[in-house]
Amino acid sequence: MNVELDFSAVLTDWPILVNGVAWTLGLTVVSAVFGVLSGLVLAWIRIQAWPICGSFIKIYVELIRNTPFIVQLFFVFFGLPELGLRLSAEMSSVLAMVINLSAYSTEIFRAGIDSTFSGQIQAGESLGLSKFQVFVYVILPPALFKVWPALVAQIIIVMLGSAVCGQISTQELSYSANLIQSRNFRAFEAFIIAASVYLLMAIAVRWLLNLLGRNFVFKGLIQNG
């Protein structure tokens, strides 16, 4: 099998690729921040056991977890304008990614929180801490420590899932690679480069998030170094 690879044809368009990387990272950062925060809030509402909210959140989570991301994205971009809400391609991408990550994060946090030793909660309350203080200082740190790998993995999944946003003309990395190969027909080289960049980004983001976790989120909890 004789395959000639010509990477220079793709790399001459490096500004397009860099633009794509910037967009992918930008989408990921914004979605991660809002998605995780939203997940935390929803998880907290779930454990309050308020009557109707719990069911609504459960329905929302199941809906998002059991439908493909591209369908959710198309719903936001093509469907919402019919209901009067028109968001740009980029806003639609962020919104869809936030909604998606938030649903998964809610479940991840709920699992972490549920596994907190109830004796600790009682100890916190008996010390006179408010419910909010108990949540933030007693329940969250060990919960976050337990679920951090799952949370990081989900953020990476959402980052890789942003590749789909190119379908609605958001100029992220896979859209950029696709654009280049539709001009010079070097599909193999373009997608090898795109895949390599995604791989590097995933490794870098994972390392960064683990560093963040170790040094800021659950600093005092690492017992075995």
Next chain:
Amino acid sequence: MKFHSISLKEKFFKLVALCSLALGFQLMSTGVQAQSSWDTIQKSKTIKIAIPTDFPPYGFVGIDLQPQGLDVEMAQFIGQKLGVKVELVPVSSPNRVAYLQTKKVDLVISTLGRNPEREKVIDFTHAYAPYYQAVFAPKSLNVKSFNDLAGKTISATRGSLEDTELTKLAPASAQIKRFEDNSATVSAFVAGQVQSIATGASVATALIQKNPQLGAEFKLLIKDSPCFIGVAKGEDTLRTKVNEVITAAYKAGDLEKLSQKWLARSTGELPE
């Protein structure tokens, strides 16, 4: 009698070895096929032709989910004249050239326009049908020349002729939003996600008919580019045969009939 039971690890490695051997044979056998497309077509008595299914009236699916349209009829016509069975392969604008390059199809009959970038990687036959690409927008949008597109959003299908030509003609501040296929490009315009659309005449006619509330009309001509049939690079025998069919059909008036039936217009001059 001693039992030699194969451990799980051994089984796994044997399975992997078997699979790689099978894969190796598969790759080797495909490598041996260095015959031209024409020979393969003659041997199998089948020709694989790529057609559009998202592009009325050139290629679309009716209620019976069967492909129909000008390109589809042209494909059947060529198959009939060459004396082989036709296998229709649906493709979209971004992937039709790739399908030809990777020999997934022998011909591409999909409102394919000819331009220098494509000529580097595939070959073209004579033209068989007329076509033009233009920018369409609602009456309320003031667009008299390409410079008026500055700061406006236009949707286009990635990899299509209107995409490449518009990129050259539109000012730098015009925002061209590229989508993967015609349906998405049209949906974006209909949903109001973009102010104007750059597409082929037939697509625009269909969308204007279905969505009169948009008040969309023709604004700027991008290119008058007739449809050619795409052939993989170097497949000269196949290309010559198809050219013979096209020339004969033009002289006999078959191409004119096809154009009148599906486009309600004459073919006009069809370049080679």
